[in-house]
Amino acid sequence: MDLTLLYRGPLASCDYDCPYCPFAKRRDSQAQLTADRAALERFTGWAAAQTGDRLSVLFTPWGEGLVRSWYRRALTELSHLPHIGRVAIQTNLSCRTGWLADADPERLALWCTYHPGQTPYERFLGRCRELSALGVRYSVGVVGFDAHLEEARRLRSALPRDIYLWVNAAEGHTYTDDEAARWTELDPLFPYSRDPHLSAGLPCRTGESVISVDGDGTVRRCHFVKAELGNLYDGSYRRALGPRACPLAVCDCHIGYVHLETLPLYDVFAGGVLERIPAGSGAAGSGAHAPDGLVVPGPSRRALPLLES
Secondary structure (H helix, E strand, O other), X not given: OEEEEEEEOOOOOOOOOOOOOOOOOOOOOHHHHHHHHHHHHHHHHHHHHOOOOEEEEEEOOOOOOOOOHHHHHHHHHHHOOOOEEEEEEEXXXXXXXXXXXXXXXXXXXXXXXXXXXXXXXXXXXXXXXXXXXXXXXXXXXXXXXXXXXXXXXXXXXXXOOOOOEEEEOOOOOOOOHHHHHHHHHXXXXXXXXXXXXXXXXXXXXXXXXXXXXXOOOEEEXXXXXXXXXXXXXXXXHHHHOOOEEOOOOEEOOHHHHOXXXXXXXXXXXXXXXXXXXXXXXXXXXXXXXXXXXXXXXXXXXXXXXXXXX
């Protein structure tokens, strides 16, 4: 069985203080960190034992995982297992990168977010250059606030052209066509993020080939649907796997709508869905274009109903 798992344990602490994040500068107690470590090690052990399946894993912690040794170790260990197709994590890239030398760059990848005001620009860019030197697959992105635009442009001009720079629409913000056009100049795929996707009743891969797992092993179809499908560790989730329509009115997060079957994003990101790297543009993706033959929506997705979800 080919299965993608989105793992989110109890970790909720972060070393950054982003004003748009509810977990900014949150500190977990030692007991909470111990519990998170135990949960992650249990999950890693389970994944390592599933040699009859083909697994891909994306860690999506509420906080910053790579400042914790157990996340670095989990990524390194899983990257060396032949039945793991890809292991990736969302990160602010605040940690040192030397540990990646022990990982398999063919399987490990990073989804990196630049937060202007939280880290010096040169430090973040330096980390990116270290990833490139190590041969690690990675994408880089920003949240589409007006105050971030010049920094994003600066970063795009400094990054190698084969590194994809993505832009997430700011939550709750409505973009004018002119505003959207400015962000689309940086990220041709920004129109997919610009507005929430209507999803109610539409087919989605979550719950069939993609599942969400929490620290207790509870399995749900995705992070945004509360209904439980079973538990990872007793195997009860397997009976519940199957095609199903989305029960929510809209889907507005990339890690959710990327799996909608009514969008072409599995073609856009073929081979790089977990790390958000487009296909057809080299080892590390590209921010310049989508794969040949694929239509990228213009500044207003409302004018392209065939791409609406």
